[in-house]
Amino acid sequence: MIVADRKKIPEIRDMIRSHKRVLLVGCGTCVTVCLAGGEREVGILGSALRMSLKLAGCTVAVDEYTIERQCEDAFIDALAPRVKEYDAIVSLGCGAGVQTLAERFPTTPVYPGLNTQFIGILESQGVWTEKCLGCGHCRLGEFAGVCPITRCAKRLLNGPCGGSREGKCEIHADTECAWQRIYDRAKALGILAKFDAIAQPHDWSTGIDGGPRKVIREDQCIAGMGPKA
Ligand code: SF4
Ligand code: SF4
Numbered sequence: 001m002i003v004a005d006r007k008k009i010p011e012i013r014d015m016i017r018s019h020k021r022v023l024l025v026g027c028g029t030c031v032t033v034c035l036a037g038g039e040r041e042v043g044i045l046g047s048a049l050r051m052s053l054k055l056a057g058c059t060v061a062v063d064e065y066t067i068e069r070q071c072e073d074a075f076i077d078a079l080a081p082r083v084k085e086y087d088a089i090v091s092l093g094c095g096a097g098v099q100t101l102a103e104r105f106p107t108t109p110v111y112p113g114l115n116t117q118f119i120g121i122l123e124s125q126g127v128w129t130e131k132c133l134g135c136g137h138c139r140l141g142e143f144a145g146v147c148p149i150t151r152c153a154k155r156l157l158n159g160p161c162g163g164s165r166e167g168k169c170e171i172h173a174d175t176e177c178a179w180q181r182i183y184d185r186a187k188a189l190g191i192l193a194k195f196d197a198i199a200q201p202h203d204w205s206t207g208i209d210g211g212p213r214k215v216i217r218e219d220q221c222i223a224g225m226g227p228k229a
Contacts, residue, residue, distance in 0.1 A: 001030040001121070002094045003128045004037065004114040006045065009052050012090060015111040016049075017058045019088040024049070024113065025079060025101065026066030027093035034128055036114050037092030039066040045092065045113065070097030076104050083108055136206030136213060142199060144185035149202060151178035157199040 016022045024042050032038030046064045053060050065082060069075040070093035079101075083089065088109045091098040095116040102110040118130040133150045140147055149155050153171035160179035163170030167180045186192045206213070 001033055001119070002096075002116060003034045003118055003120045003130075004031050004094050004116045005034075006036055006041065006092070006114055007112070009045075009048050012045070012111070012113055013049060013052045013056060013058075016060055016062075016088055016090060017053065017056065019060055019109075021061045021063070021086045022088045022090060023082065023086040024062060024064045024090045025070065025092065026064070027070040027091075027097050028066060028068040029071075031092060031094060031097075031114060034122070037094075042066050042092055045090075070094075071100050073100065073104060076101065080104070134208070135202070135204070137203050139199075139202070142194075144182050144189060144191065146178055146181045146185060148178045148182065151176075151181070155202075157202065159195070 024046055026032070026037050026039050026042035028038060031041075035041065042064045046062055049062050053062070063086070065079060067075050067079050070091060083105050086108070088111065089101060089105065090111045090113045091101050092113040093101070094114065095112070098110055098112045117128075119132040119134055120128050120130040123129045130150055132147060135149055139149070148157055153169055153175075154161055156179065160177060160183075161170065164177035164180055165173075167177055169175045169177045183192075186195060
Protein backbone atom coordinates (compact mmCIF):
# COMPACT_ATOMS: atom_id res chain seq x y z
CA MET A 1 0.00 0.00 0.00
CA ILE A 2 0.96 3.65 -0.24
CA VAL A 3 2.13 4.90 3.15
CA ALA A 4 1.71 8.54 4.16
CA ASP A 5 1.68 10.62 7.29
CA ARG A 6 -0.11 13.82 8.13
CA LYS A 7 1.42 17.25 7.85
CA LYS A 8 1.71 19.29 11.01
CA ILE A 9 -1.32 21.39 11.90
CA PRO A 10 0.43 24.82 11.53
CA GLU A 11 1.49 23.95 7.98
CA ILE A 12 -2.07 22.98 6.98
CA ARG A 13 -3.54 25.96 8.83
CA ASP A 14 -1.26 28.40 7.01
CA MET A 15 -2.20 26.92 3.61
CA ILE A 16 -5.90 27.59 4.19
CA ARG A 17 -6.01 30.66 6.42
CA SER A 18 -6.90 33.05 3.58
CA HIS A 19 -9.97 30.99 2.59
CA LYS A 20 -13.51 31.22 3.93
CA ARG A 21 -14.91 27.69 3.59
CA VAL A 22 -12.65 24.66 3.36
CA LEU A 23 -13.56 21.00 2.88
CA LEU A 24 -11.26 18.32 4.27
CA VAL A 25 -11.52 15.24 2.06
CA GLY A 26 -10.45 11.81 3.27
CA CYS A 27 -9.78 8.70 1.22
CA GLY A 28 -10.98 5.23 2.17
CA THR A 29 -8.11 3.15 0.78
CA CYS A 30 -4.35 3.07 1.50
CA VAL A 31 -4.30 6.17 3.70
CA THR A 32 -7.12 4.74 5.80
CA VAL A 33 -5.17 1.53 6.32
CA CYS A 34 -2.02 3.44 7.34
CA LEU A 35 -4.09 5.62 9.70
CA ALA A 36 -3.24 8.91 7.97
CA GLY A 37 -6.21 10.04 5.87
CA GLY A 38 -9.37 8.03 6.53
CA GLU A 39 -12.67 9.18 7.99
CA ARG A 40 -11.35 9.00 11.56
CA GLU A 41 -8.23 11.05 10.76
CA VAL A 42 -10.31 13.62 8.84
CA GLY A 43 -12.44 14.08 11.97
CA ILE A 44 -9.37 14.50 14.18
CA LEU A 45 -7.76 16.95 11.76
CA GLY A 46 -11.00 18.93 11.45
CA SER A 47 -11.23 19.47 15.22
CA ALA A 48 -7.54 20.36 15.55
CA LEU A 49 -7.65 22.76 12.60
CA ARG A 50 -10.75 24.58 13.83
CA MET A 51 -9.08 25.11 17.18
CA SER A 52 -5.80 26.21 15.61
CA LEU A 53 -7.55 28.64 13.23
CA LYS A 54 -9.58 30.14 16.10
CA LEU A 55 -6.44 30.66 18.19
CA ALA A 56 -4.79 32.33 15.20
CA GLY A 57 -7.77 34.69 14.83
CA CYS A 58 -8.85 33.25 11.44
CA THR A 59 -12.49 32.81 10.50
CA VAL A 60 -12.41 29.77 8.25
CA ALA A 61 -15.26 27.25 8.26
CA VAL A 62 -13.88 23.72 8.03
CA ASP A 63 -16.07 20.74 7.08
CA GLU A 64 -15.23 17.08 6.53
CA TYR A 65 -16.08 14.43 3.97
CA THR A 66 -14.53 11.10 3.05
CA ILE A 67 -14.88 9.24 -0.24
CA GLU A 68 -14.00 5.65 -1.01
CA ARG A 69 -11.07 6.47 -3.29
CA GLN A 70 -9.58 9.79 -4.41
CA CYS A 71 -7.41 8.51 -7.24
CA GLU A 72 -10.32 7.40 -9.47
CA ASP A 73 -12.64 9.84 -11.12
CA ALA A 74 -15.70 7.59 -10.69
CA PHE A 75 -15.40 7.74 -6.90
CA ILE A 76 -15.08 11.53 -6.96
CA ASP A 77 -18.65 11.80 -8.31
CA ALA A 78 -19.92 11.49 -4.72
CA LEU A 79 -17.87 14.54 -3.75
CA ALA A 80 -18.52 16.76 -6.78
CA PRO A 81 -21.92 18.25 -5.77
CA ARG A 82 -20.46 19.50 -2.45
CA VAL A 83 -17.37 21.17 -3.82
CA LYS A 84 -19.13 24.31 -5.13
CA GLU A 85 -19.96 25.24 -1.51
CA TYR A 86 -16.25 25.59 -0.68
CA ASP A 87 -13.43 27.82 -1.85
CA ALA A 88 -10.67 25.28 -1.11
CA ILE A 89 -10.08 21.60 -0.46
CA VAL A 90 -7.52 19.90 1.76
CA SER A 91 -6.98 16.37 0.49
CA LEU A 92 -5.98 13.64 2.87
CA GLY A 93 -5.27 11.33 -0.04
CA CYS A 94 -1.82 10.42 -1.33
CA GLY A 95 -0.12 12.59 -3.96
CA ALA A 96 -2.11 10.84 -6.69
CA GLY A 97 -5.37 11.61 -4.88
CA VAL A 98 -4.50 15.30 -4.45
CA GLN A 99 -3.70 15.62 -8.16
CA THR A 100 -6.82 13.75 -9.25
CA LEU A 101 -8.96 16.19 -7.24
CA ALA A 102 -7.03 19.15 -8.67
CA GLU A 103 -7.73 17.94 -12.22
CA ARG A 104 -11.39 17.30 -11.51
CA PHE A 105 -11.95 20.72 -9.87
CA PRO A 106 -9.86 23.14 -11.95
CA THR A 107 -11.13 26.33 -10.27
CA THR A 108 -10.81 25.11 -6.67
CA PRO A 109 -7.45 25.19 -4.87
CA VAL A 110 -6.53 21.72 -3.59
CA TYR A 111 -3.92 21.45 -0.82
CA PRO A 112 -2.14 18.33 0.44
CA GLY A 113 -2.83 17.39 4.04
CA LEU A 114 -0.42 14.44 3.96
CA ASN A 115 3.18 13.76 3.09
CA THR A 116 3.19 10.70 0.83
CA GLN A 117 6.13 8.53 1.83
CA PHE A 118 6.47 5.18 0.05
CA ILE A 119 5.07 1.80 -0.99
CA GLY A 120 5.30 -0.38 2.09
CA ILE A 121 3.66 -2.48 4.73
CA LEU A 122 2.66 -2.38 8.38
CA GLU A 123 5.68 -4.00 10.05
CA SER A 124 4.40 -3.85 13.63
CA GLN A 125 1.87 -1.77 15.51
CA GLY A 126 2.53 1.85 14.54
CA VAL A 127 5.53 1.07 12.31
CA TRP A 128 5.36 1.08 8.50
CA THR A 129 8.37 0.19 6.37
CA GLU A 130 9.26 0.70 2.73
CA LYS A 131 9.35 -2.41 0.52
CA CYS A 132 9.27 -1.24 -3.09
CA LEU A 133 10.56 1.77 -5.04
CA GLY A 134 8.32 1.03 -8.01
CA CYS A 135 11.38 0.68 -10.25
CA GLY A 136 9.36 -0.64 -13.19
CA HIS A 137 11.41 -3.82 -13.65
CA CYS A 138 10.81 -6.16 -10.72
CA ARG A 139 13.69 -8.49 -9.90
CA LEU A 140 12.36 -10.08 -6.74
CA GLY A 141 12.58 -13.45 -8.50
CA GLU A 142 16.37 -13.12 -8.54
CA PHE A 143 16.68 -12.17 -4.89
CA ALA A 144 14.58 -14.74 -3.04
CA GLY A 145 11.67 -12.31 -2.76
CA VAL A 146 13.60 -9.57 -0.92
CA CYS A 147 14.25 -6.30 -2.76
CA PRO A 148 17.86 -5.07 -2.40
CA ILE A 149 17.07 -2.04 -4.54
CA THR A 150 14.70 -0.75 -1.87
CA ARG A 151 15.88 -2.43 1.29
CA CYS A 152 19.69 -2.30 1.00
CA ALA A 153 20.93 1.19 1.90
CA LYS A 154 23.60 0.87 -0.82
CA ARG A 155 21.36 -0.87 -3.37
CA LEU A 156 23.90 -3.66 -3.74
CA LEU A 157 22.92 -6.41 -6.14
CA ASN A 158 25.80 -8.82 -5.62
CA GLY A 159 25.95 -9.57 -1.94
CA PRO A 160 26.45 -7.61 1.26
CA CYS A 161 28.83 -4.73 1.82
CA GLY A 162 30.50 -6.40 4.80
CA GLY A 163 29.34 -3.86 7.34
CA SER A 164 26.33 -5.78 8.60
CA ARG A 165 26.35 -6.68 12.32
CA GLU A 166 24.05 -9.27 13.85
CA GLY A 167 21.77 -9.09 10.86
CA LYS A 168 21.39 -5.31 10.96
CA CYS A 169 22.39 -2.73 8.37
CA GLU A 170 25.50 -0.68 9.10
CA ILE A 171 23.73 2.47 7.90
CA HIS A 172 20.61 2.05 10.05
CA ALA A 173 21.20 -0.08 13.13
CA ASP A 174 17.47 -0.63 13.61
CA THR A 175 16.98 -1.99 10.07
CA GLU A 176 17.51 -5.54 8.91
CA CYS A 177 20.36 -6.03 6.46
CA ALA A 178 18.60 -6.82 3.19
CA TRP A 179 21.37 -9.20 2.19
CA GLN A 180 21.10 -11.09 5.46
CA ARG A 181 17.39 -11.54 4.65
CA ILE A 182 18.19 -12.61 1.10
CA TYR A 183 20.78 -15.09 2.35
CA ASP A 184 18.47 -16.56 5.01
CA ARG A 185 15.61 -16.99 2.56
CA ALA A 186 17.80 -18.38 -0.19
CA LYS A 187 19.23 -20.90 2.25
CA ALA A 188 15.77 -21.92 3.44
CA LEU A 189 14.65 -22.28 -0.19
CA GLY A 190 17.76 -24.30 -1.11
CA ILE A 191 18.75 -21.83 -3.86
CA LEU A 192 22.03 -20.42 -2.49
CA ALA A 193 23.92 -21.75 -5.53
CA LYS A 194 21.95 -19.32 -7.72
CA PHE A 195 23.95 -16.52 -6.16
CA ASP A 196 27.23 -17.78 -7.64
CA ALA A 197 26.22 -16.00 -10.84
CA ILE A 198 26.85 -12.25 -11.07
CA ALA A 199 23.63 -10.20 -11.01
CA GLN A 200 23.38 -7.79 -13.92
CA PRO A 201 23.28 -4.03 -13.27
CA HIS A 202 19.80 -2.68 -12.82
CA ASP A 203 18.07 -1.11 -15.81
CA TRP A 204 17.03 2.26 -14.43
CA SER A 205 15.43 3.34 -17.71
CA THR A 206 12.10 2.02 -16.40
CA GLY A 207 12.39 4.14 -13.25
CA ILE A 208 11.09 7.62 -12.43
CA ASP A 209 14.11 9.63 -13.60
CA GLY A 210 12.81 10.05 -17.14
CA GLY A 211 9.59 11.68 -15.95
CA PRO A 212 6.14 10.26 -15.19
CA ARG A 213 5.54 6.72 -16.37
CA LYS A 214 2.49 5.05 -17.86
CA VAL A 215 1.12 1.55 -17.98
CA ILE A 216 -0.89 1.06 -21.17
CA ARG A 217 -2.96 -2.10 -21.45
CA GLU A 218 -4.20 -2.09 -25.05
CA ASP A 219 -6.59 -4.97 -24.23
CA GLN A 220 -8.26 -2.75 -21.63
CA CYS A 221 -8.43 0.47 -23.69
CA ILE A 222 -11.80 1.32 -25.21
CA ALA A 223 -11.57 1.58 -29.01
CA GLY A 224 -11.55 5.18 -30.18
CA MET A 225 -10.95 6.57 -26.69
CA GLY A 226 -7.29 5.57 -26.42
CA PRO A 227 -5.03 6.42 -23.52
CA LYS A 228 -4.82 10.07 -22.40
CA ALA A 229 -1.93 11.96 -24.01
S1 SF4 B 1 12.73 -4.82 -7.88
FE1 SF4 B 1 11.71 -2.87 -8.35
S2 SF4 B 1 9.51 -3.38 -8.55
FE2 SF4 B 1 10.53 -5.14 -7.53
S3 SF4 B 1 10.25 -4.75 -5.33
FE3 SF4 B 1 12.23 -3.86 -5.91
S4 SF4 B 1 11.82 -1.71 -6.45
FE4 SF4 B 1 9.85 -2.80 -6.39
S1 SF4 C 1 24.61 -3.68 5.81
FE1 SF4 C 1 23.33 -4.90 4.42
S2 SF4 C 1 21.55 -3.59 3.92
FE2 SF4 C 1 23.10 -2.29 4.90
S3 SF4 C 1 24.20 -1.40 3.18
FE3 SF4 C 1 25.36 -3.24 3.79
S4 SF4 C 1 24.52 -4.92 2.53
FE4 SF4 C 1 23.10 -3.19 2.37
